[in-house]
Amino acid sequence: MSSTELPGVQAAAAAAVAPTVSAVRVADGERLRSVSLPGIGLNVRCRPGDRTGLPPALYVHGLGGSSQNWSALMPLLSDVVDGEAVDLPGFGDSPPPDDGNYSVTGHARAVIRLLDAEERGPVHLFGNSLGGAVATRVAAVRPDLVCTLTLISPALPEWRVQRPAVPTGLLAVPGVASLFARLTKGWTAEQRTRGVMALCYGDPARVSDEAFRNAVAEMERRLELPYFWDAMTRSARGIVDAYTLGGQHGLWRQAERVLAPTLLVYGGRDQLVSYRMARRASAAFRDARLLTLPDAGHVAMMEYPEAVAQAFRELLDDCGGS
Numbered sequence: 001m002s003s004t005e006l007p008g009v010q011a012a013a014a015a016a017v018a019p020t021v022s023a024v025r026v027a028d029g030e031r032l033r034s035v036s037l038p039g040i041g042l043n044v045r046c047r048p049g050d051r052t053g054l055p056p057a058l059y060v061h062g063l064g065g066s067s068q069n070w071s072a073l074m075p076l077l078s079d080v081v082d083g084e085a086v087d088l089p090g091f092g093d094s095p096p097p098d099d100g101n102y103s104v105t106g107h108a109r110a111v112i113r114l115l116d117a118e119e120r121g122p123v124h125l126f127g128n129s130l131g132g133a134v135a136t137r138v139a140a141v142r143p144d145l146v147c148t149l150t151l152i153s154p155a156l157p158e159w160r161v162q163r164p165a166v167p168t169g170l171l172a173v174p175g176v177a178s179l180f181a182r183l184t185k186g187w188t189a190e191q192r193t194r195g196v197m198a199l200c201y202g203d204p205a206r207v208s209d210e211a212f213r214n215a216v217a218e219m220e221r222r223l224e225l226p227y228f229w230d231a232m233t234r235s236a237r238g239i240v241d242a243y244t245l246g247g248q249h250g251l252w253r254q255a256e257r258v259l260a261p262t263l264l265v266y267g268g269r270d271q272l273v274s275y276r277m278a279r280r281a282s283a284a285f286r287d288a289r290l291l292t293l294p295d296a297g298h299v300a301m302m303e304y305p306e307a308v309a310q311a312f313r314e315l316l317d318d319c320g321g322s
Contacts (some may be wrong), residue, residue: 022221024093025214027071037113042086043093047074049082050176056120059085062129063235066092073301076309080316081124082212090231102234104242108137128152130239133251140254147318149258150312153273153298156251157243187220202269202297255284262288263315265308267296289315
């Protein structure tokens, strides 16, 4: 999910001062755990399956989001998968990576290291936006770790970027974050949250009062993190860099290499990833199924979790239920 948080200090300064922030929200039926790996620490949100022996799933959020972005979808699939959602380095409750690498490859490496360390794969891998690009790269370079791939508005390169997505891309430009800090200094967490929802939801009116209050509380928590805006800026730069890569490292080329059965989900009101990219993605992934939701925006798993869950169940049935 995109964000408009107030810029903080650089990652180096952030690492030197451990911030005291509010606790991360945990929904009923969820639990959080921390995973320490060399150079990175990852927060993982767990939604255990309804019974033992279910296949594992891993959910990867988008730019400015967190594992909470999957809290609406995970319980709908707890009877068919054992779900975990990761906070990418620098997001949610995961600290910045020691090396400051927020590239798509860096995030993909974090996901791979998590799966390797816990011997959890192959998983049913889900990704939204930036997380969709990360998941595509993971599936291409480590097919042994991915059973199926579900991509919701994946951030794959577009030649004609939609106008509302331009400010996110501009975060990659040096100095823009500082300018934005001055221009938005007086914005409240509620104002910022409304701006995010207007950008990411097809119809923000669908958000319940409780969900909005929770989102505002999470925005307030993020504003307390001295490194959050640095993580946003560097991750945005990572997306821009990934868009310019050609050859075997290009995301579209890697999409063509994905062996896993793939579910693609696109929203007709998505202001960040164009609805027209659905056709190109369907052609690129060799074993693809397409779900189009005309009224959805950029975060269909939050807006229409039931529809996404049903499409995944159909994918699972096509694959023999495992």
